[in-house]
Amino acid sequence: MSSGTTARKPVRRRRAQRGSGEQLRPEIVKAAKDLLAASANADAVSIRAVAEAVGVTPPSIYLHFEDKNQLLSAVVVDVFAELDAAMLTAGEGVEAPLGRLRAFGLAYVKFAVSHPEHYRLATMDPCPKPVDEVDEVLRSSSFVHFMQTVVDCMDAGIFAAGDPLPVTFQLWAAAHGIASLVIAKPYLPWGDIEAFADRGLCAAALGQATGDLLGGKPTLDVVAAWLAEQKGAAS
């Protein structure tokens, strides 16, 4: 009877058409992603929970993913695509390279704060992935777009010309530091998070540019002297 008190699965999927077994896969990924977003702690995303959300029994998951890590990796790919879209939207129509860099960074942090569990999974969890993850990261859309903007900044004379990769890493680390710290310790008095992020990102870019001005790798004395000089000139 339909109103039974047993915990029988309420909704059972119809079996897929003969050739279209693959249609279940994206549904599984979406269910896992939604489950991750809905529950604060990541280990609430169990194979069993995902299976029930999709309306299928747990072993069916393994017809589409080798193990749980592969499923989560698929979720991560999805998350990165979403992040890239958010960044592109934020940078749309911003002509100045430095402005676009800022827009990207702010969008990055904003995305992380809005989807903390997704961001945590994508960037903080020890996710054993396939071999060529180097390429997967370095060629991901968001990273490529970000680095291209760094190149634009170099062309505009904002950063010293050279290999954009280290600078991109530095700015990425700055954005990630803000995002991950705010996510990991949300109870600390950060104040307005967007303002905090803006200040940190601006400082990072400014610091990189200024470091270039001082000759790439300035000694502490040079930095201190320069700061004193600037301070004197400003007053």
Add this chain to the structure above:
Amino acid sequence: MSSGTTARKPVRRRRAQRGSGEQLRPEIVKAAKDLLAASANADAVSIRAVAEAVGVTPPSIYLHFEDKNQLLSAVVVDVFAELDAAMLTAGEGVEAPLGRLRAFGLAYVKFAVSHPEHYRLATMDPCPKPVDEVDEVLRSSSFVHFMQTVVDCMDAGIFAAGDPLPVTFQLWAAAHGIASLVIAKPYLPWGDIEAFADRGLCAAALGQATGDLLGGKPTLDVVAAWLAEQKGAAS
């Protein structure tokens, strides 16, 4: 027979003295910490594994810790103490405030890279902790020492005088960004990690100081103009 193939526990602790049940607690923490350091993935630290390492049965753990999270929290406290010690050692004898700041930051990143699983547990895992964790973080030794050095930098005129907390947060985020990203994506071509950290930390400090010079919260135009001006003056 003593050489049987059964998985019988090889070492069984002697029962503790009557009043000294508490002596097991630090041993449990140490075992958990060592286990975490030895195994790459954090969930290899199971109650059963810890119990066996100490030479005790699993339920005995619960005589000293309410649950697994409490045990891990105790490990985190230990880790933070170790981090603070490392930072203090690194800053010892460095008189210049900016130099001490740099020494602290480098020691911070170095510690994180040397003890990735410890650092991950302490700063990246969603650790449900007791109520007043705000105080626990803000009054932890390492944070206090770090912020004091920021104050020293303000007194020395390196940073604009004011509330040291936001600046400390910013610099912490910079250090954490570098540390956590290097830990999370160790396969990326960071180059020499200490150099990368030095550059990022220097840039962060420089960026904060320069941001102050430009009036606290400069607009993009001001920043771009200032950079162009500096560039012109330098050439």
Add this chain to the structure above:
DNA sequence: CCGCTAACTTATCGCTGCTAACTTATCGCC
């Protein structure tokens, strides 16, 4: 209508965190 097989299920294993209930060693005390 039949057999093949893709798609999915049932049943189960070994593991986990955790708990209830039991045992044992050590203590002060007589």
Add this chain to the structure above:
DNA sequence: GGCGATAAGTTAGCAGCGATAAGTTAGCGG
């Protein structure tokens, strides 16, 4: 020495986890 009291630690077991082996069912070609 013997004796309860109780701290310290055990055995046995629960529910839930990821994962697998083996069975079942539905749809399609012939």
